[in-house]
Amino acid sequence: MLKGKMVIGQSGGPTAVINQSLVGAVLAARQEKAITGILGARHGIAGIMKEDFVDLTTQSVEQLEVVAQTPAAALGSVRLKPGRAECERVFEVFRKNDVRYFFYIGGNDSAETAHIISEMAREANYDFCTVHIPKTIDNDLRVTDHCPGFASAARFVALAFMGDDRDSNALKGVKINVVMGRHAGFLTAAAALARQAEGDGPHLIYLPERVFDIEQFKQDVRSVVAKHGRCVVAVSEGISDADGNPIASSGERDSHGNVQLSGTGALGDCLSAHVKEAFKGEGVRVRADTFGYLQRSFPTIVSPVDAREAREVGTFGVKHAASGAGNGSVAIRRLSSAPYASEYFMTPLASVARETTAVADAYINAAGNDVTDAWLDYVRPLVGDLPEIGRL
Amino acid sequence: MLKGKMVIGQSGGPTAVINQSLVGAVLAARQEKAITGILGARHGIAGIMKEDFVDLTTQSVEQLEVVAQTPAAALGSVRLKPGRAECERVFEVFRKNDVRYFFYIGGNDSAETAHIISEMAREANYDFCTVHIPKTIDNDLRVTDHCPGFASAARFVALAFMGDDRDSNALKGVKINVVMGRHAGFLTAAAALARQAEGDGPHLIYLPERVFDIEQFKQDVRSVVAKHGRCVVAVSEGISDADGNPIASSGERDSHGNVQLSGTGALGDCLSAHVKEAFKGEGVRVRADTFGYLQRSFPTIVSPVDAREAREVGTFGVKHAASGAGNGSVAIRRLSSAPYASEYFMTPLASVARETTAVADAYINAAGNDVTDAWLDYVRPLVGDLPEIGRL
Numbered sequence: 215m216l217k218g219k220m221v222i223g224q225s226g227g228p229t230a231v232i233n234q235s236l237v238g239a240v241l242a243a244r245q246e247k248a249i250t251g252i253l254g255a256r257h258g259i260a261g262i263m264k265e266d267f268v269d270l271t272t273q274s275v276e277q278l279e280v281v282a283q284t285p286a287a288a289l290g291s292v293r294l295k296p297g298r299a300e301c302e303r304v305f306e307v308f309r310k311n312d313v314r315y316f317f318y319i320g321g322n323d324s325a326e327t328a329h330i331i332s333e334m335a336r337e338a339n340y341d342f343c344t345v346h347i348p349k350t351i352d353n354d355l356r357v358t359d360h361c362p363g364f365a366s367a368a369r370f371v372a373l374a375f376m377g378d379d380r381d382s383n384a385l386k387g388v389k390i391n392v393v394m395g396r397h398a399g400f401l402t403a404a405a406a407l408a409r410q411a412e413g414d415g416p417h418l419i420y421l422p423e424r425v426f427d428i429e430q431f432k433q434d435v436r437s438v439v440a441k442h443g444r445c446v447v448a449v450s451e452g453i454s455d456a457d458g459n460p461i462a463s464s465g466e467r468d469s470h471g472n473v474q475l476s477g478t479g480a481l482g483d484c485l486s487a488h489v490k491e492a493f494k495g496e497g498v499r500v501r502a503d504t505f506g507y508l509q510r511s512f513p514t515i516v517s518p519v520d521a522r523e524a525r526e527v528g529t530f531g532v533k534h535a536a537s538g539a540g541n542g543s544v545a546i547r548r549l550s551s552a553p554y555a556s557e558y559f560m561t562p563l564a565s566v567a568r569e570t571t572a573v574a575d576a577y578i579n580a581a582g583n584d585v586t587d588a589w590l591d592y593v594r595p596l597v598g599d600l601p602e603i604g605r606l
Numbered sequence: 607m608l609k610g611k612m613v614i615g616q617s618g619g620p621t622a623v624i625n626q627s628l629v630g631a632v633l634a635a636r637q638e639k640a641i642t643g644i645l646g647a648r649h650g651i652a653g654i655m656k657e658d659f660v661d662l663t664t665q666s667v668e669q670l671e672v673v674a675q676t677p678a679a680a681l682g683s684v685r686l687k688p689g690r691a692e693c694e695r696v697f698e699v700f701r702k703n704d705v706r707y708f709f710y711i712g713g714n715d716s717a718e719t720a721h722i723i724s725e726m727a728r729e730a731n732y733d734f735c736t737v738h739i740p741k742t743i744d745n746d747l748r749v750t751d752h753c754p755g756f757a758s759a760a761r762f763v764a765l766a767f768m769g770d771d772r773d774s775n776a777l778k779g780v781k782i783n784v785v786m787g788r789h790a791g792f793l794t795a796a797a798a799l800a801r802q803a804e805g806d807g808p809h810l811i812y813l814p815e816r817v818f819d820i821e822q823f824k825q826d827v828r829s830v831v832a833k834h835g836r837c838v839v840a841v842s843e844g845i846s847d848a849d850g851n852p853i854a855s856s857g858e859r860d861s862h863g864n865v866q867l868s869g870t871g872a873l874g875d876c877l878s879a880h881v882k883e884a885f886k887g888e889g890v891r892v893r894a895d896t897f898g899y900l901q902r903s904f905p906t907i908v909s910p911v912d913a914r915e916a917r918e919v920g921t922f923g924v925k926h927a928a929s930g931a932g933n934g935s936v937a938i939r940r941l942s943s944a945p946y947a948s949e950y951f952m953t954p955l956a957s958v959a960r961e962t963t964a965v966a967d968a969y970i971n972a973a974g975n976d977v978t979d980a981w982l983d984y985v986r987p988l989v990g991d992l993p994e995i996g997r998l
Contacts, residue, residue, distance in 0.1 A: 224776070227777075228772070228773050228776045228777070230769070233996070254998060257776075268998050270998070273998065277996065278996075279996075280994050280995075280996035281996030281997065281998060282996070283993065283994075283996060284772060284993075284994075284995050284996040284997075285769040285772050285773070286769065286772030286773040286775065286776045287776040288772075288776075288996060288997065288998045289998060290775070290776050290777075291776040291777050292777075293777065373904060373905055373906060374900050374904060376905055377622070377677040377678065377900065377903030377904045377905045378899050378900065378903050380620070380676060380677050380678030380680075380903060381620050381677070381678045381899050381902065381903040383678065383682070384616070384620045384649075384678045384679040384680075384682050384683040385619075385620070385682075385683050385684075385685065389869075389899070476893065477781075477878070477892075477893025477894055477895065478871060478874070478875055478878065478893075478894065479870060479871010479872065479874055479875055479894070479896055480871065480875060482870075482871055483870055483871055483872060483875075486869070486870065500869075501868065501869025501870075501898075501899070502869055502870065502871070503869060503896065503898030503899055503900065504871055504895065504896065504898070505900070506893075506895030506896070507770050507773050507781070507893070507895055508766050508769065508770065508895065508897070508900070510773065511769030511770050511772060511773040512765060512766060512769045513765055513768055513769045513993050514765060514907060514993055515906060515907065601675065601676075601905050601906055602672050602675075602676075603672075603676050604625070604669065604670075604671075604672035604673030604674070604675060604676040604680060605673065605676075605680065606646060606660050606662070606665065606673060606680045606681060
């Protein structure tokens with residue numbers, strides 16, 4: 215039996231349930247003889263490099279359960295994509311502290327970091343086990359059916375569109391809502407769950423998986439307004455033109471070289487200006503909202519399936535590691551959609567590192583401005599029951 | 607006993623509980639012999655002028671209860687501020703249809719409309735009763751302790767800041783959140799409810815009741831970042847400079863001559879650009895979100911006190927009118943904050959029409975960048991219990 219301390223960290227954009235994974239892992243680790251200490255890394259690998267750890271053996275279960283219900287990374291998160299030198303420093307800290315288990319909760323970049331460190335350990339003949347615990351509201355990890363964190367963000371988006379569509383129905387006009395998702399449109403596609411009756415919005419849904427053509431967009435909006443007297447649009451922050459350039463952004467780039475898309479209203483305001491121009495003189499009210507960080511952090515509305523699965527991927531990852539079964543990333547296999555049932559399995563770190571997935575063609579309509587029923591069948595059980603809309 | 611039909615309408619920006627007031631009024635009216643028919647006006651006075659009514663005597667209580675739980679105006683709303691000619695047309699429709707009771711659910715503009723029509727009836731010696739039922743997320747009506755609709759929007763804002771503050775704590779940086787409220791900062795001030803421990807955000811709160819100075823703002827942010835390593839800011843969409851000009855807007859004006867402040871990310875992006883400039887080269891992450899229409903329409907998170915009071919102002923208004931007690935606007939008197947208790951009373955239409963209130967000086971700190979404990983004592987019982995934040 216590989217005996218030693220474990221380090222656990224959280225990485226990337228937080229979610230409403232990432233602390234469920236943390237608490238699931240910590241409570242499981244307390245049951246494992248192989249794990250002789252539980253160190254929580256502050257701000258992921260940034261904290262590991264500084265040996266900035268929290269002892270996670272002492273908190274009461276009651277305290278941890280409150281943490282589990284709290285959105286965003288309780289240990290702190292990090293956006294740093296480490297180079298070779300940084301990974302070496304992490305490995306050095308692990309050796310120094312007799313750390314034999316490393317659990318990293320995050321997306322594809324975190325899986326890659328975990329993979330690099332596990333390779334270093336192998337090359338150094340250091341007995342070591344690395345497990346990646348999946349998390350991302352973008353739902354863009356490979357292999358797994360879906361990603362913990364996604365369904366709660368999707369639930370926020372669905373609820374937001376339900377309420378906003380009633381608001382639009384009361385005052386009419388064109389309403390554009392910008393949803394998170396740089397390369398994958400899963401979260402934007404979840405807006406379709408808001409529809410309960412003929413004529414309900416969102417009436418148009420644009421994902422980054424399709425080229426966005428501003429002229430076609432204006433025509434689409436005009437058709438919907440002609441039919442319904444109003445139009446609610448769901449648009450991904452990541453929509454790009456035929457050359458792959460974002461339709462609008464703040465111009466800022468992060469350390470990954472990505473253009474800043476979130477935390478700015480630029481895209482909504484840009485699309486709003488185009489639609490205002492298209493309807494000039496026709497007295498059509500045009501408004502845009504950008505849902506922003508609330509999508510991943512709003513408390514009290516998490517999906518029950520998501521909360522449970524986020525907890526269980528943490529538990530499963532620790533049990534797997536402690537059993538001596540080796541490195542990997544925890545994935546979810548859907549057994550049934552109605553009633554919903556799933557199970558967990560391990561997939562190689564390399565199979566989820568780096569590359570991501572996008573919304574499948576079968577989930578996008580031919581015109582590229584809506585989703586299909588197959589998409590709704592996929593996403594509905596994850597998001598859970600939504601309130602009924604009353605009408606007169 | 608004044609016998610005849612009633613018309614009920616909804617006006618202005620919808621809220622999460624305005625349908626509670628509608629359902630409260632309709633169910634009460636069904637019990638009153640004085641009321642011989644219940645006509646719901648589609649889109650407020652716009653619908654009345656077109657005689658576009660829904661018969662509200664036939665729906666089941668079950669259906670109405672689902673409507674009551676649904677955000678936004680189920681009858682449709684309207685932003686039209688009627689002139690003399692439009693009010694005359696409304697009065698003509700009322701006479702023609704033997705309408706003797708008019709209930710208008712809305713803010714100060716709706717109270718003014720109701721007041722003008724009641725004056726017309728008086729001048730024409732037409733026996734008629736007009737009751738204004740208060741509604742506004744802005745909480746800016748005179749006389750009443752607070753306005754139905756406000757507490758649910760305030761609850762959204764408080765929850766949003768709770769989650770977003772944890773997100774900011776996980777990734778650091780400066781986060782600016784723009785909250786609705788053109789002239790009154792009540793909703794922005796509610797962000798303070800998100801704080802549960804020393805160091806929690808929002809760290810700065812700017813209301814439209816104080817002149818906004820961009821240089822002072824940048825200094826304030828710098829001080830908070832120096833102290834806490836991050837800064838979460840709540841700012842009202844209505845903040846203006848010393849000359850009364852909005853800090854940023856889309857430039858569009860509505861039919862009231864108001865500059866468009868909602869449905870655009872302009873202010874957030876403007877403030878974000880200023881802060882980025884101030885921290886240039888220091889690697890400080892700066893993001894802005896504009897909460898937008900979700901504040902008034904997001905389902906499932908209404909304040910229980912708000913839902914109950916919104917229902918009861920509708921019921922009270924109808925009972926008052928049917929009792930023959932005359933015109934007026936329903937107002938709320940707070941009897942106690944702990945435990946919370948309130949009662950309803952009537953105030954003259956003219957006392958709430960046109961003019962509005964703003965956040966009292968006692969609720970704003972001396973520096974003009976935060977609220978006081980007295981404000982928290984006022985707002986907390988309205989918003990209700992909030993979830994506990996877990997920490998490690």
